[in-house]
Amino acid sequence: MQAIFFNKPDAICKIQETQIPEPGDNDVLIKIKAAALNRRDFWIKKGIYQGAKFPCIIGSDGAGKVEKVGKNVDKAWLNEAVIINPGLNWGDDPDAHGPDFHILGLPTQGTFAQYIVVNADSIWHKPDGWTFEKAAALPLAALTAYRAMFTRGNLRKGQKVFITGAGGGVAVYLIQFAVAAGAKVYVSSSSEKKIKKAVALGVEGGVFYNQPGWETELENMAKGKFDLIIDSAAGTNFEKFPGLLNTGGKIVNFGGTAGKIPEMTAAKIFWKQASILGTTMGSPTDFKDMISFVKKHHIEPVIDKIFPMVDAELAFKQMENHEQFGKIVIKITDVY
Numbered sequence: 001m002q003a004i005f006f007n008k009p010d011a012i013c014k015i016q017e018t019q020i021p022e023p024g025d026n027d028v029l030i031k032i033k034a035a036a037l038n039r040r041d042f043w044i045k046k047g048i049y050q051g052a053k054f055p056c057i058i059g060s061d062g063a064g065k066v067e068k069v070g071k072n073v074d075k076a077w078l079n080e081a082v083i084i085n086p087g088l089n090w091g092d093d094p095d096a097h098g099p100d101f102h103i104l105g106l107p108t109q110g111t112f113a114q115y116i117v118v119n120a121d122s123i124w125h126k127p128d129g130w131t132f133e134k135a136a137a138l139p140l141a142a143l144t145a146y147r148a149m150f151t152r153g154n155l156r157k158g159q160k161v162f163i164t165g166a167g168g169g170v171a172v173y174l175i176q177f178a179v180a181a182g183a184k185v186y187v188s189s190s191s192e193k194k195i196k197k198a199v200a201l202g203v204e205g206g207v208f209y210n211q212p213g214w215e216t217e218l219e220n221m222a223k224g225k226f227d228l229i230i231d232s233a234a235g236t237n238f239e240k241f242p243g244l245l246n247t248g249g250k251i252v253n254f255g256g257t258a259g260k261i262p263e264m265t266a267a268k269i270f271w272k273q274a275s276i277l278g279t280t281m282g283s284p285t286d287f288k289d290m291i292s293f294v295k296k297h298h299i300e301p302v303i304d305k306i307f308p309m310v311d312a313e314l315a316f317k318q319m320e321n322h323e324q325f326g327k328i329v330i331k332i333t334d335v336y
């Protein structure tokens with residue numbers, strides 16, 4: 001099979017030939033039709049993701065068709081169109097993943113390849129009528145957004161939410177989910193074009209996170225403070241979040257795109273009865289609930305661009321330059 005290889009940190013990705021993996025007794029072999037990028041893939045490619053080892057075939061998001069099943073797997077899966085839950089071995093506790101939890105695409109082979117083997121527990125039917133490209137854009141980002149927004153953030157209808165970095169792959173799902181749940185949604189972004197796209201999805205308005213005084217502008221725009229802030233950037237702006245919360249409000253963080261959180265005033269947290277919560281991807285129950293929510297509200301993935309496999313390097317460039325609004329997808333085909 002052909003796969004996108006990363007042979008050393010920060011190298012250009014290369015299409016190379018490798019063996020098709022064999023499914024074990026509880027596994028399925030999937031012929032991947034489309035895969036999608038996550039920022040994790042970008043950090044791994046750069047060589048700065050903890051545990052990154054080279055050479056590697058990464059990728060956490062994929063959709064395709066089941067070509068082989070292991071001897072303990074229901075034969076009804078054969079030829080079915082599927083998506084993969086990239087959160088592997090979550091464990092038994094819905095509140096937090098266990099010690100064996102890992103993400104598809106490191107240390108095991110990822111979806112940027114023509115074939116992949118995964119445990120049959122990790123596959124779900126592709127939503128009806130969706131292309132493989134659309135389906136590949138769903139799993140990791142939508143799962144992360146669902147858990148952040150509902151399982152951890154406990155968002156309720158009518159609440160006011162602030163989502164940072166509107167253009168991000170996860171952020172666009174956060175926007176779609178919050179709007180569908182009947183919240184009043186505000187965003188930040190680096191780009192006016194992206195704020196306009198967020199407004200078209202139902203957001204009330206947005207501010208530029210890199211402009212001094214953004215927090216005052218946001219509070220004026222929203223005519224008050226927020227019940228929930230969902231953030232994937234951290235960095236220096238994080239310190240402003242407690243001041244933007246209503247009493248009893250929550251901050252849910254799942255990423256550190258903008259770096260470390262420098263310093264915070266404790267009184268702004270305890271006096272507000274505030275909660276600061278971390279979240280990572282989601283449990284199998286979160287995945288099931290996310291798919292039901294997406295179907296119930298007719299939510300469709302927002303895809304910024306689909307790249308042919310041969311142009312994988314350009315897909316990563318687009319992510320590096322923060323150009324996207326929503327997901328970047330790679331169509332998996334024969335390259336040579």
Ligand SMILES: NC(=O)c1ccc[n+]([C@@H]2O[C@H](COP(=O)([O-])OP(=O)(O)OC[C@H]3O[C@@H](n4cnc5c(N)ncnc54)[C@H](OP(=O)(O)O)[C@@H]3O)[C@@H](O)[C@H]2O)c1
Binds near residue numbers: 256
């Ligand atoms: N813990 C988990 O389970 C989990 C899961 C998925 C992702 N993540 C992490 O979450 C982050 C986002 O992931 P992603 O896949 O959605 O990435 P992405 O598609 O590359 O989006 C990143 C977005 O971050 C925004 N951004 C950059 N600097 C910012 C700042 N200073 N303040 C606010 N926003 C800023 C940009 O928004 P604009 O373009 O609008 O400016 C950009 O589009 C990454 O750090 C990733 O590693 C964690």
